Amino acid sequence: MTIQNEDVAAIKKLAEDWRTGWDRSDTEALLSLYTDDPVLMPQGQPVVTGKNVIRTLYQSFFKEFTVKGEGKVVEVEVSGDLGYFWNSYTLTATPKAGGEQIKAEGKSVFIVRRQNNNSWKIARLIDNSDR
Numbered sequence: 799m800t801i802q803n804e805d806v807a808a809i810k811k812l813a814e815d816w817r818t819g820w821d822r823s824d825t826e827a828l829l830s831l832y833t834d835d836p837v838l839m840p841q842g843q844p845v846v847t848g849k850n851v852i853r854t855l856y857q858s859f860f861k862e863f864t865v866k867g868e869g870k871v872v873e874v875e876v877s878g879d880l881g882y883f884w885n886s887y888t889l890t891a892t893p894k895a896g897g898e899q900i901k902a903e904g905k906s907v908f909i910v911r912r913q914n915n916n917s918w919k920i921a922r923l924i925d926n927s928d929r
Contacts, residue, residue: 805876813871823860839924863891879912903928
């Protein structure tokens with residue numbers, strides 16, 4: 799396997815770990831996938847910067863909802879120590895207190911950066927709902 803193919807495989811594994819973290823409502827697992835200086839750009843919301851702010855956001859979301867979803871990596875590109883992947887997803891957020899489920903479909907772009915240990919982590923995340 800060439801280095802480029804190894805990088806693509808590692809980034810696809812990162813995408814899989816991302817989906818698993820959401821399905822398990824695991825804030826710390828998700829945070830471990832980010833660089834030390836992450837930026838989220840969620841649709842219809844202000845930019846979210848830094849792991850501590852992201853932690854608070856995820857913890858409050860997982861306190862209220864259980865998430866189940868499916869995702870498909872559509873494209874992965876690597877150039878040196880930077881890369882990206884984009885995926886399409888469907889998800890259902892079920893309120894823990896009861897009530898109507900929230901269903902969403904969309905796509906996300908993840909900009910990833912190679913770390914000193916050769917792993918890949920999410921540096922930037924842009925989310926865009928289909929509705």
